[in-house]
Amino acid sequence: MNNKIKRILPQLLTILFVVLIFGFFTINAQVNMDNRGIDFGFGFLKQEASFDMQFTLLDYDGQDSYGWAYVVALLNTLLVSFLGIIFCTILGVIIGIARLSSNFLIKNSAAWYVEFFRNIPLLLQIFFWYYAALRALPLPETAEPWFGVTYMTIKGYFIPAMIWENLNIFVYCLLASFISIIFIRNYAKNLQEKEGKQLPLLYISLAILLVVPGLSFILGGVTLDFEMPVLKQLSATSYTYEGGIGLPPELIALVLALSLYTSTFVAECVRAGIQGISKGQKEAAASVGLTPNQVLKLVIMPQALRIIIPPTTNQYLNLTKNSSLAAAIAYPDLVLVFAGTAMMQTGKAIEIVGITMLTYLTISLLIAALMNWYNKKIEIKEK
Amino acid sequence: MKNISFLQIQSKSPLTNMYMGSTLLSIAIFDVFVSSFFSINITSFLPQNISTFLPLIIGFIGLGIFRMEYTGIHLLDKVNKNINTNNFNAFLTLLIIFVVIKATPPALSWMILDANISGDTKEACTGTGACWTYIKVWFRRFMYGMYPNELHWRINSAFILVIALGFVGYFFKENLKKYLALYYVVIYPIIAFLIIYYLISGGSFGLVWVETGAWGGLSLTFIVSFFCLIFCFPLGMVLALGRRSNLPAVRYISVGYIEFWRGVPLITVLFMSSVMFPMFLPEDFFMDKLVRVIIAITLFEAAYCAEVIRGGLQALPRGQYDAAKSLGMGYWKMHIFVILPQALKLVIPGIANTFLALVKDTPLIFVVGLAEIAGMLALAKTNPKWLGFAMEGYIFAAIIFWIICYAMSKYSYNLENKYKTER
Numbered sequence: 177m178n179n180k181i182k183r184i185l186p187q188l189l190t191i192l193f194v195v196l197i198f199g200f201f202t203i204n205a206q207v208n209m210d211n212r213g214i215d216f217g218f219g220f221l222k223q224e225a226s227f228d229m230q231f232t233l234l235d236y237d238g239q240d241s242y243g244w245a246y247v248v249a250l251l252n253t254l255l256v257s258f259l260g261i262i263f264c265t266i267l268g269v270i271i272g273i274a275r276l277s278s279n280f281l282i283k284n285s286a287a288w289y290v291e292f293f294r295n296i297p298l299l300l301q302i303f304f305w306y307y308a309a310l311r312a313l314p315l316p317e318t319a320e321p322w323f324g325v326t327y328m329t330i331k332g333y334f335i336p337a338m339i340w341e342n343l344n345i346f347v348y349c350l351l352a353s354f355i356s357i358i359f360i361r362n363y364a365k366n367l368q369e370k371e372g373k374q375l376p377l378l379y380i381s382l383a384i385l386l387v388v389p390g391l392s393f394i395l396g397g398v399t400l401d402f403e404m405p406v407l408k409q410l411s412a413t414s415y416t417y418e419g420g421i422g423l424p425p426e427l428i429a430l431v432l433a434l435s436l437y438t439s440t441f442v443a444e445c446v447r448a449g450i451q452g453i454s455k456g457q458k459e460a461a462a463s464v465g466l467t468p469n470q471v472l473k474l475v476i477m478p479q480a481l482r483i484i485i486p487p488t489t490n491q492y493l494n495l496t497k498n499s500s501l502a503a504a505i506a507y508p509d510l511v512l513v514f515a516g517t518a519m520m521q522t523g524k525a526i527e528i529v530g531i532t533m534l535t536y537l538t539i540s541l542l543i544a545a546l547m548n549w550y551n552k553k554i555e556i557k558e559k
Numbered sequence: 560m561k562n563i564s565f566l567q568i569q570s571k572s573p574l575t576n577m578y579m580g581s582t583l584l585s586i587a588i589f590d591v592f593v594s595s596f597f598s599i600n601i602t603s604f605l606p607q608n609i610s611t612f613l614p615l616i617i618g619f620i621g622l623g624i625f626r627m628e629y630t631g632i633h634l635l636d637k638v639n640k641n642i643n644t645n646n647f648n649a650f651l652t653l654l655i656i657f658v659v660i661k662a663t664p665p666a667l668s669w670m671i672l673d674a675n676i677s678g679d680t681k682e683a684c685t686g687t688g689a690c691w692t693y694i695k696v697w698f699r700r701f702m703y704g705m706y707p708n709e710l711h712w713r714i715n716s717a718f719i720l721v722i723a724l725g726f727v728g729y730f731f732k733e734n735l736k737k738y739l740a741l742y743y744v745v746i747y748p749i750i751a752f753l754i755i756y757y758l759i760s761g762g763s764f765g766l767v768w769v770e771t772g773a774w775g776g777l778s779l780t781f782i783v784s785f786f787c788l789i790f791c792f793p794l795g796m797v798l799a800l801g802r803r804s805n806l807p808a809v810r811y812i813s814v815g816y817i818e819f820w821r822g823v824p825l826i827t828v829l830f831m832s833s834v835m836f837p838m839f840l841p842e843d844f845f846m847d848k849l850v851r852v853i854i855a856i857t858l859f860e861a862a863y864c865a866e867v868i869r870g871g872l873q874a875l876p877r878g879q880y881d882a883a884k885s886l887g888m889g890y891w892k893m894h895i896f897v898i899l900p901q902a903l904k905l906v907i908p909g910i911a912n913t914f915l916a917l918v919k920d921t922p923l924i925f926v927v928g929l930a931e932i933a934g935m936l937a938l939a940k941t942n943p944k945w946l947g948f949a950m951e952g953y954i955f956a957a958i959i960f961w962i963i964c965y966a967m968s969k970y971s972y973n974l975e976n977k978y979k980t981e982r
Contacts, residue, residue, distance in 0.1 A: 183806060186806055186809060187806045187807070187808035187809055188808075190801075190806075190808055190809050190812055191808050191812075194812055201839040204838070204839050204840055204841055204842075205838050205839050207841075207842060208837075208838050208839075208842060209838070211842065277648075278641075278644055278648070279641065279642050279644070279648045279651060279652060280641040280642050281642055281651070281652050281655045281656070282648070282651055282652075282655065285655055291965060291968075292961070294964075294968075295919075295960070295961045295964035295965045295968060296919075296957045296960055296961050296964070297918075297919040297920070297921075297922045297933075297960055297964075298919070299922040299923055299925070299933055300922060300933060300953060300956055300957055300960060301957075303933065303936070303937075303949075303953055304950075304953040304954075304957065307940065307949040307953065308949045308950035308953050308954075309950075311949065312950075497823070497824035497825075498824065500824040500826045500827065501826060501923070503826060503926060504925065504926055511824075511826055511827060511830070515827060515830050519834065525834045525835045525838055526835055526838060529827065529830055529831050529834065529835045530835075532827050532830075533823045533827050533828075533831070536822060536823045536824055536827065537819065537822040537823055540821070540822035540823075541818070541822060544818075
């Protein structure tokens, strides 16, 4: 009996405490909203937003609803995160491997890169790129082309736009080639486990990736044209580029800062992963007669990836959350558009901040769930 | 890629190879050095493409020539082993050396040679380099925000007092050592709060009241991160214990709390504290913006702190729990006297890392209108008298933060090593 009370009483007290806090807040919020004449509800999502966004992926103008503004802003956030993740992975893997190089200079340069970018607050880095570095770029009329057709100017980076015809056929071909590559990989794995034969997988995959979408150009009627950015005079002194795609400087500054900052953490994960494989593994693999390439591909990497992937995903998650710093340099992401502009206009503080937090929370929990599933899958099953 | 054989001059003595190789390498480095420091192109008689890549080619051949298995010459062997193991490595080595030589003169001239530091106005900056006058004039603003100039001693002395009190624990007598945790977790935060409250904001003891809106600069960064750390630690400890509790209600509430705060970005938390939180308070109850921000960051960091402490709790062997229970200790006795002292010692490096992340996060309070160093920079940048010095400002702030964070990360790394060997 005594034991039962000991178990139930603390739980009851905790629940009571939480309920009391929530109740206190709810009652206060109710009173405050009544006094100010605001009512709680999500009806505003259907109202006309009547503000503009500088940069959108989907069609949007001021006549669209707040709900649509939310979707467009969320896509902007995801775009930054996506680009940041790609670049930080490439950079991070290179730096991480460089930190393990036998070359004294390479090792130390990589170490200093990591120490340098990791120890400066991300917000300062974003500000540095946006307010200092990118402001030093040339004006559109004086910009020299990069790679012949792209222009890096103070107003953004202008690249040619791709104009597809029958894009869907091309996408289907791409999908088909991916699926066939997966099948071939499975087949090769079985073949290796049963007969010990190895197929030149990399070349086969590359060939499929090139040939199948290539065929779609010849047989499927897919055509690809480029629309070049062309200099255009707006007024006596103001120029801009028209045509093509213009990436705003806010986006460039954000992606630069986020990928440089996060790449240092990814590099540390990669380094820890490769170092985590004991030397014995390498020696054992070499002693059964595998070539150095095979050692890396069949023995080291599968084990290292198991250590590398979970913390790296965590870093991707951090990058996604950090992309909310976009609000500080007025890139129209979820926080700026929704928790900033939309809230100022509607005054629905509780609903809007709540939706914003829930959105990030959902992304985090989704990735965490995915990670748990992946960890379960790659776990070493001990017999 | 082991060796390009025709470069290998077959000679009996490795000395010949060494002299030839190092001569070529020195020529290459000399060429780059002269062209970057004195802008003299000694190979200008060649076509431009060749003249650009010539040092790379010559240096590459030079390194190729003196790459040998073992020569017995100490220096040469060391160089070969460290930076010249194969063609790829040699190439990267050359590239890094040349990039460093090429980048030094512009950086040097911008930072020091062509920079200005004298004078008090924008007009004093006549050089093409950085204008450190800007930093000099605004230095006090960057450090203390809009806090009145003649009262800066109050901030300084408050910091010195708080730091001195932090070290008091080192001088505790042996018989007082058991109160150490009590001192740091309960008494110290209270004293520190009182010191900062009475000294920095004033209002009593004959000190002039300075409202929190005037606080700013780097000192605000320290105040915010210091308070958040000392408040989030006890909260994190309770949450960590809650997450490991075997009472379902307690556990689920702790897990929910931790996962919620870890799942949202700090910037939304700050937005919440500045626009949503006042709605949740009674109408006539006013809470200062700075206090709201500190509460928000504390709640946020407590979740991270809890995860670190949980790691320490999990790292303890089960035997410790069993031994404590077999002595008849209850839950609280067991945790206070046996588990927590050991677990907290384990997590000190982790806490140091959390604190590092916290310090790096504090510039974010700029988005809710508190002018710590990033905010002061934004303010100074838009001052009509000082337009166009954003670069200097951000580099200055970056250097300051870099020094603080680098020192802290090295310190926590040392702590990690120290406690690793002690176990």
